[in-house]
Amino acid sequence: MALPTYATTGQKIWHYSYLTLCGLIFFFLIAPIIVIIPLSFNAEDFFTFTPKMLALDPEGYSLKHYRDFFTNPNWQQALVNSVKIAPVATLLSVSLGTLAAVGLSQSHVPFRRAIMAVLISPMIVPLIISAAGMYFFYSRIGLQGTYFGVVLAHAVLGVPFVIITVTATLVGFDRSLTRAAANMGADPVTTFFRVQMPLILPGVISGGLFAFITSFDEVVVVLFVGSAGQKTLPWQMFTGLREQISPTILAVATLLVVISICLLTVVELLRRRSERLRGMSPT
Amino acid sequence: MPTDSKADGFVVFDHVQKSYDGDTLVVKDLNLNIGKGEFLTMLGPSGSGKTTCLMMLAGFETATHGEILLDGKPINNIAPHKRGIGMVFQNYALFPHMTVAENLAFPLEVRKMGKSVREEKVQRALDMVQMGSFGGRRPAQLSGGQQQRIALARALVFEPELVLMDEPLGALDKQLREHMQFEIKRIADNLGITVVYVTHDQTEALTMSDRVAVFDDGRIQQLAPPDQLYEKPENSFVAQFIGENNTLEGVVESIKDGTALVKLDNGELIDTVPVNVSAAGERTKVSIRPERVEYNKERLQEGAHTLKAEVLEFIYMGDIFRTRLRVAGNEDFVVKTRNAPDQVRLKPGETIEIGWLPEDCRALDA
Ligand SMILES: Nc1ncnc2c1ncn2[C@@H]1O[C@H](COP(=O)(O)OP(=O)(O)OP(=O)(O)O)[C@@H](O)[C@H]1O
Ligand SMILES: [Mg+2]
Numbered sequence: 178m179a180l181p182t183y184a185t186t187g188q189k190i191w192h193y194s195y196l197t198l199c200g201l202i203f204f205f206l207i208a209p210i211i212v213i214i215p216l217s218f219n220a221e222d223f224f225t226f227t228p229k230m231l232a233l234d235p236e237g238y239s240l241k242h243y244r245d246f247f248t249n250p251n252w253q254q255a256l257v258n259s260v261k262i263a264p265v266a267t268l269l270s271v272s273l274g275t276l277a278a279v280g281l282s283q284s285h286v287p288f289r290r291a292i293m294a295v296l297i298s299p300m301i302v303p304l305i306i307s308a309a310g311m312y313f314f315y316s317r318i319g320l321q322g323t324y325f326g327v328v329l330a331h332a333v334l335g336v337p338f339v340i341i342t343v344t345a346t347l348v349g350f351d352r353s354l355t356r357a358a359a360n361m362g363a364d365p366v367t368t369f370f371r372v373q374m375p376l377i378l379p380g381v382i383s384g385g386l387f388a389f390i391t392s393f394d395e396v397v398v399v400l401f402v403g404s405a406g407q408k409t410l411p412w413q414m415f416t417g418l419r420e421q422i423s424p425t426i427l428a429v430a431t432l433l434v435v436i437s438i439c440l441l442t443v444v445e446l447l448r449r450r451s452e453r454l455r456g457m458s459p460t
Numbered sequence: 461m462p463t464d465s466k467a468d469g470f471v472v473f474d475h476v477q478k479s480y481d482g483d484t485l486v487v488k489d490l491n492l493n494i495g496k497g498e499f500l501t502m503l504g505p506s507g508s509g510k511t512t513c514l515m516m517l518a519g520f521e522t523a524t525h526g527e528i529l530l531d532g533k534p535i536n537n538i539a540p541h542k543r544g545i546g547m548v549f550q551n552y553a554l555f556p557h558m559t560v561a562e563n564l565a566f567p568l569e570v571r572k573m574g575k576s577v578r579e580e581k582v583q584r585a586l587d588m589v590q591m592g593s594f595g596g597r598r599p600a601q602l603s604g605g606q607q608q609r610i611a612l613a614r615a616l617v618f619e620p621e622l623v624l625m626d627e628p629l630g631a632l633d634k635q636l637r638e639h640m641q642f643e644i645k646r647i648a649d650n651l652g653i654t655v656v657y658v659t660h661d662q663t664e665a666l667t668m669s670d671r672v673a674v675f676d677d678g679r680i681q682q683l684a685p686p687d688q689l690y691e692k693p694e695n696s697f698v699a700q701f702i703g704e705n706n707t708l709e710g711v712v713e714s715i716k717d718g719t720a721l722v723k724l725d726n727g728e729l730i731d732t733v734p735v736n737v738s739a740a741g742e743r744t745k746v747s748i749r750p751e752r753v754e755y756n757k758e759r760l761q762e763g764a765h766t767l768k769a770e771v772l773e774f775i776y777m778g779d780i781f782r783t784r785l786r787v788a789g790n791e792d793f794v795v796k797t798r799n800a801p802d803q804v805r806l807k808p809g810e811t812i813e814i815g816w817l818p819e820d821c822r823a824l825d826a
Contacts, residue, residue, distance in 0.1 A: 356520055357553035359540040361567035361618065368541075371566070375557045 210434060217242055217427035224424060242428035252425065255413035261324070262409060263392040266331035270388035273332070274339025275381055279373065281340075282347045293340070300337040304397045307334075312401040322404035330402045331395060335388025339381070346380030378451040386444045390437065469493035469529070470654050471517065471622065476526035478512055478678075486512050488678040490526070494656065496621075499648055501657045503665040504675030505701070510658045511550075513675075514624050517656065519543050530622070546615035546623040546653075550630060552607045554599040560586070560610050561595035567618040585617040588647060605636045612644065616651065623648070626658045641668055662702050666690065674698050691749070695736055696824040699747040706753070706793050708746040712737050712823065720823045722746055724788040730765055731818040736825050743826035750796040752820040755783075755812050756804055766815040769793065771806045781805065787814065 180192055220239040221227055229237030246252045277296055281289045299307055311330050312321060320326035350373070358368040374381075396411040403412070410429065417426050471494040478487035487509045494500050502510045515521040516528060519540030527534050535543060555563050564582040573581075586592045589609040599607055608628060615623050625644070629637045645668050648655045659665055665672045666686040674681045674689065674697075682689060682698045693699035696707070710724040712734075720734035722744060730746070737744045754760050755769070772791060773784040780796050783806055787793040795814065797803055806812065 351551070351553065353549045353551060353553040354555060356518075356540070357547070357549055357555075358566070359520075360518055360543075360545065360547045361614070362541050362544065362570045363566070364541050367570060372555055 213427045213430050214434070217424065217431040219424055219427070222424060224422070224427070242423070242425045243432075245423070245425045246428050246432070249425070251408075252413060252429070255408050255410045258407055259393060259410040262327055262331060262407065263389055266328045266335060266392040267385055267389040269328065269332035270335030270339050271381060271385045274336045274384060274388070275343050275377070277336070278340045278343035278347060279369070279377075282344060282350075293344075296340055297337045299334050308398040308401040311398060315402055321402060322406070324407055327399055327403045327407045327409075330398050331392035332388075334395065334398065335391050338387035338391065339384030342380040342384035342387070343377055344380075346377045350376060375451070379448045382444055382448050382451070386440065389440070393433075470496040470498070470531055471656070472527075472529040473513070474527045474529065476513075476516065476523045476528060478509070478516060478521065479524045482524075485524075486678055487516075487523075490678075490680065492673060492680065492683070494654060496654055497652050499645070499655045499657065499668060499670045501659060501665040501669040501672045502675055503659055503662060503672050503701075505660060508675040509678045510660075510675055511626055514547075514626050514656065514658055518545055518547055518624055544618075544620055544622075546618065546620035548608075548611050548615045548623070548625040548628040550626045550628065552599070552611040554607060554610060554614070556599055558598075559595065560591070560597050560599065560602070563599070563610065564595075564614050564617050567614070571618065581617055585613040588616070589613045589643070604631050605640065608632060608640060609643075612647070616647070616653070619651075620653070622654045622656070624656050624658075627660070628657075629659075629661075629664065637664075644668065666702070674701060676701070693735075693747060693822065693824070696745045696747065696826070699745075699822070699824055704750050704794060704796075706748045706750060706787075706790070708748070708788050708790055708793075709826065710744060710746060710788075712740050712742045712744055714740050719818065720744075722823055726788045728767060728788055730767070730821065732821045732823040733819055735822045737823045744823045745826050747822045747824055748816055748820060750782075750794045753795045753814050753816050754797075755795060755806070755814045756797070756802075757813070758802075760815045765818055765821070766813045769812055769814045771808050771810045771812060773808060774806045776805075785812075785814065 180189060184192070215230070216224065216226065218238040218240065219227065219230065220237050220241065227237055231237075277292075280286060281293050283289075286292075311333075315321040315326045315330070320329065354372055354376070355368050358372045359365070363371065393409075394411055395409075396415050399407060399409050399412055400415075403409070408416075410433070414426050414429060417423060471492075473490045473492040476487060476490040477485055479485050490513065492500075502513060504510055512521060516523050517530075519535070519538065523536060527536060529535065530543070530545075554560075555566065558566070561582050564585055565578050568578045568581060582595065583592065586595055589612055591606060591609050591613065594602065594606065594610070599610065602610065608631075611628065615625075628644070629640050632640060641664055644655075644657075657665075657668065666689070669686055671683060671685050672689050673683045676697050681701075682694045684692070684694075689698065690703055693702065693705075699705045700707070708722075708724055708730075710722040710730075713721040713723045713729065715721075715734050715737070718733070720732045720737055722730055722732050724730065724746075732744075732746050760766070767787055769785040769787045771783060772786055775782040775784075779799055781799060781803065783795045783797070784791075785793045785795060
């Protein structure tokens, strides 16, 4: 970011104000997330910094909210539900989204733009509308309030992310590779798994990550489509906020932030590795 | 052109037409009969339908009309992966996520061959293209010429009887290109495979092929061995497209005893071989190759026809002299002569007499 030596005064002023602006935006985005981390170690049941905390007195801090999270059956049930729903929903989104993206990238498919728009729509339509629609539809066919209903609903929300990321990787995909594979005697299924899939894997992984986070963070749709038996972590946080205002929420939030960071790191490493395998960047 | 003797061809295109948009024909009535073990080249300008023909043969495009036969069997309804045809793609199409050895093993794996057989065949194929020690590399770590050789090895490793190559040498520099031309020809001859080769480089076509099919406008203009194509072009497109050519325009005066008397546009009369002129009064383009024209009187053969010419330019090219003349109103009449000790070096402005044998002078369509 160093300025070249020939920069004029105007450019320098612009450069530094630009840096300041970026810093401010960054602060605005990050501060609310950072601030919950120390607060989650609060020894009192408050949402604010106590004088003891500000004095960095060890007595002002404790792990009691974490203890609460790991012992309270409500929270534990919510965690189990989230862990049961998100991966399955992600798996569904990834398989269906990838197939849809591959299919829609073929030029001979009729109405591909229209089909694509319909599949992407859950991302554009306000969530509350989708949720209400799903509620009425799922009630009719007996899926409302079931585990499978929530998984399906979350999969629908995740599919657009997968389609978009996979379509983006397919743009750079050389069609003569699949032709070459067919030419060497590989049937379409073998060609897909041996040639196309490894090459679009980075897009599939990123899409899967977005789909997972969508399901893991989602509260509106699950409120409509789920019942008490499918209470997920966000749902529990939502009720916690309304009913008992316990700083356990902050502990959970901190844990979720840590999990997200780990997930992002792992996925980014995986993505880089497979990108290297594609021969796109030097080893 | 044998079009009806279907039985003996290994690959047969029978009245094949192709249209992408259902409106314009990209390939118009293609009839082609390729023998087993033949090296056939499709040569033609850009957009003449060569790749389209190859794609129809490989199964990636379907013929709008007509039939394609492979070894006597129609293949229009056979899926590409069941045709067993090897192909070298223009951009190589090596799998970037596999090593060179894995790339070569792919067609063998698909055919469910055992590991030891696979390894042996892969190594043999790599040795054949002199890339034996490169098995562990990825395509991105190879030079263009090396990738090209791997693509060739991959098309041959599963021992197909028919291999298609679409401008495989397009991206290489001249030296490597010439080396690879030789290499491909040698390997094809050794293995006895049938090759259909696409190029728009006429030198490549002439040096490698058993026969060349010259494409233009979706049709085969001439199908002949290289020497015939060069020395006996059947129409003016082929004469112009293959090698350097001199054209003199005129009108046919009379045709008799296998000779056509042509009155050039400046009034001179010359004897020519009638190729596709049939009656007196037709306009014609007379074609003469630059190296068949002689201006050294002592070298002029008996029976040679002579014409007056004015020297416009003399270029010394080392092994040959290239002289541009004005002949019968044409200012781009080129003569090539070998740099022999007794050869005359002309000067611009000189007026000379040139001559050629009537059989080297072909009256073609106008
Ligand atoms: N997929 C396609 N859809 C529509 N038209 C096409 C398609 N592929 C080729 N064409 C058209 O068909 C004609 C012949 O194309 P083709 O690729 O066979 O030419 P070519 O002889 O291989 O040329 P080149 O030497 O440039 O590779 C061209 O006019 C081209 O525009
Ligand atoms: Mg082409």
